[in-house]
Amino acid sequence: MIKEIVQDGHPALRAKAKEVPVEEIQSEAIQELIQDMHDSLATQRDGVALAAPQIGVEKRIFVVAPFIFKHPEREKLVYINPRILSKSRDASWKHEGCLSCRWKVGEVKRNEEVEIEAYDENGEKFRVHADGLLAHIFQHETDHFEGILFLDKARNLRDMTEEEIREIQGE
Amino acid sequence: MRGKKTTIIEALVPVAKVLTKAGIDEISAGYIRSVKGRKDVVVDIKVREISGGILLSCTTKRYHQDLRLYTNRSGEEVFTLLSQSLSQERFRVRGR
Ligand SMILES: [Zn+2]
Numbered sequence: 001m002i003k004e005i006v007q008d009g010h011p012a013l014r015a016k017a018k019e020v021p022v023e024e025i026q027s028e029a030i031q032e033l034i035q036d037m038h039d040s041l042a043t044q045r046d047g048v049a050l051a052a053p054q055i056g057v058e059k060r061i062f063v064v065a066p067f068i069f070k071h072p073e074r075e076k077l078v079y080i081n082p083r084i085l086s087k088s089r090d091a092s093w094k095h096e097g098c099l100s101c102r103w104k105v106g107e108v109k110r111n112e113e114v115e116i117e118a119y120d121e122n123g124e125k126f127r128v129h130a131d132g133l134l135a136h137i138f139q140h141e142t143d144h145f146e147g148i149l150f151l152d153k154a155r156n157l158r159d160m161t162e163e164e165i166r167e168i169q170g171e
Numbered sequence: 172m173r174g175k176k177t178t179i180i181e182a183l184v185p186v187a188k189v190l191t192k193a194g195i196d197e198i199s200a201g202y203i204r205s206v207k208g209r210k211d212v213v214v215d216i217k218v219r220e221i222s223g224g225i226l227l228s229c230t231t232k233r234y235h236q237d238l239r240l241y242t243n244r245s246g247e248e249v250f251t252l253l254s255q256s257l258s259q260e261r262f263r264v265r266g267r
Binding site: 046049096097098105133137156167 | 174222223241
């Protein structure tokens, strides 16, 4: 079911999210939550990932949009209780925005490579070593679980222009 | 997180190649919109300066896509680079 994506100011975005007990991953409630997250993310033309607090649920789960991958069927799209194991030393300021901070953009310093460990929707533990957009997503989404928004870390923060917003909204 | 959903459309890959070769590698591809009733097979590229970079507004026979370049180069420099490097049979570069 499509849920409303909450905006900056909502308490769930500032709370410390709770881990999901591994034995509950396959429960109906968690499976439904994961489906809701996929459904809600899919409504956002410019959305590449979504964390559970963004639909008001203080749990450590995020989902990644399938279209960012060439072969989504081979990739992990659901990350439960993710832990960043290591980050590369090199970092750079990257353009960033959040579906819960409309319509702001800024630059955030992010590490180029990240290794993450998480559980998937079947309760299987896995590790992924990512660079590029995926490494960027991992850092942004895991911040959500600590109640951190990109606004807190950004430089050159600005409102998007009407033209940029129009482009996202499709006209 | 917000981000670019789309990749660069096939017809614009040569443009991206020219830019990357010249060291402009922070390119953000916008949404792909279809264009109806355009017979022209030459790709139109409009170069415009925007805050923080350059906007290339590109129209192919079937699609429209904006490419945003995050660079310090001027619109003039990018215009010259593209006009000199791209085939004139396939691309029409315009400044503004
Ligand atoms: Zn976010």
